[in-house]
Amino acid sequence: MAIEIKQLHPLFVGEVSGVDLSQPFCDGLAQDIVAALDKYGVLVFHDQKITDQQQVAFSRLFGPIETTRYLLRPGEPLRLDKHFADVSNMDAHNRVVARDDRKWMGILGNRLWHTDSSFKQISATYSLLSAHVVTPTGGETEFADMRAAYDALSLEMKERIENLVAEHSIFNSREKLGFTDFTPEERAGTPPVAQPMVRVHPGSGRKSLYIASHAGLIYGMSVPEARMLLLDLIEHATQHQFVYTHKWRVGDLLMWDNRCNMHRARDFDSSLPRDMRRTTVCDTANDKRPAAKRAAA
Ligand code: OGA
Ligand code: MN
Numbered sequence: 001m002a003i004e005i006k007q008l009h010p011l012f013v014g015e016v017s018g019v020d021l022s023q024p025f026c027d028g029l030a031q032d033i034v035a036a037l038d039k040y041g042v043l044v045f046h047d048q049k050i051t052d053q054q055q056v057a058f059s060r061l062f063g064p065i066e067t068t069r070y071l072l073r074p075g076e077p078l079r080l081d082k083h084f085a086d087v088s089n090m091d092a093h094n095r096v097v098a099r100d101d102r103k104w105m106g107i108l109g110n111r112l113w114h115t116d117s118s119f120k121q122i123s124a125t126y127s128l129l130s131a132h133v134v135t136p137t138g139g140e141t142e143f144a145d146m147r148a149a150y151d152a153l154s155l156e157m158k159e160r161i162e163n164l165v166a167e168h169s170i171f172n173s174r175e176k177l178g179f180t181d182f183t184p185e186e187r188a189g190t191p192p193v194a195q196p197m198v199r200v201h202p203g204s205g206r207k208s209l210y211i212a213s214h215a216g217l218i219y220g221m222s223v224p225e226a227r228m229l230l231l232d233l234i235e236h237a238t239q240h241q242f243v244y245t246h247k248w249r250v251g252d253l254l255m256w257d258n259r260c261n262m263h264r265a266r267d268f269d270s271s272l273p274r275d276m277r278r279t280t281v282c283d284t285a286n287d288k289r290p291a292a293k294r295a296a297a
Contacts, residue, residue, distance in 0.1 A: 003032050007040065009244040012145045012261075014040035021048045021058050021253065030061040033255070037126065038203030042143050042244065042256040049251060050130065052277065056083050059128050059279035066117065066124070066280040085116075085278040087129070089270060096273050105179045110265040112173055112213035113144065113234050115258040116280055119168040119214040121193055121289045124258045126281040133275035134248040138268030141254070143244045143261050146209045147201060149237035153209075161209075164197045165219045166230065172216030193288045194219065197233075201260045202285070208260045209237055237262065248276075259283070 005014040014036055019029070036043055050058070059065045068085045077092040089097055089107055097103045117124035129141070150158075169192035171182060197218070201208045211233050218226035245266075246254060256263065268274060287294060 012041040015044045045253040062281045088275040114212040125283045130253045131248045135268040140266045147206045166215040168214040173213040
């Protein structure tokens, strides 16, 4: 069946109908979805009653997927299969975590505007996030259209940032919230990576801003100057006209292209369960591992 798409925001975001991800995938489905993502940046699928295995299988249509440690200490059990980023506020026994729990500190980091995995040596193309338990109020996810935001920059600003490269690290965004409790091993395990701030989005040929709260400095600039420029750009890119707010329903699956959007979670009552499960497709074309490590992989 051909997919049908209704645009939900004047600039981006498509709501897909005619797809049941619990059924065998039809030929051409992945190509149709990639074409839709190239145009809309974010796709919303409603009423998807899928198992974790089906989410993994669907995600793999788009490339290799990440395995995630999610900054848990060694020995702490995972709630979900290792192919998931467990962005719930629940522990391995499906209990809501305490507000001083390390996992909750990490989840709070998602409330800052970001692109997934921009701090990893292999960053992400697509993220797929499924809603299993939602809160009655709050807990929306917002998306900002970084191609439209780039287009709307002044000519002077476009020229100023054209060749700038920012350093991204998970510890930058965590530090913004005062979460600095990481072992030297954890820090060494996720070294910072350099990412150009303006990138051509491969699927559309349009330029896009590639920034995130993980970006902490810009090469060739003082730290305060770099951070101020990043703050200004994030403020610009997240103005009302560039932002879509998604109010979740159980069974929603959102898929977005991290190369042309930023996103953030919104506040919700942390005593209530919110069960969200993300799979993430590796951007193998943006592999920043040292050559020796790549060869050995
Ligand atoms: C994510 C994320 C936002 C949310 O899964 O990458 O940022 O609303 N989630 O949980
Ligand atoms: Mn995210």
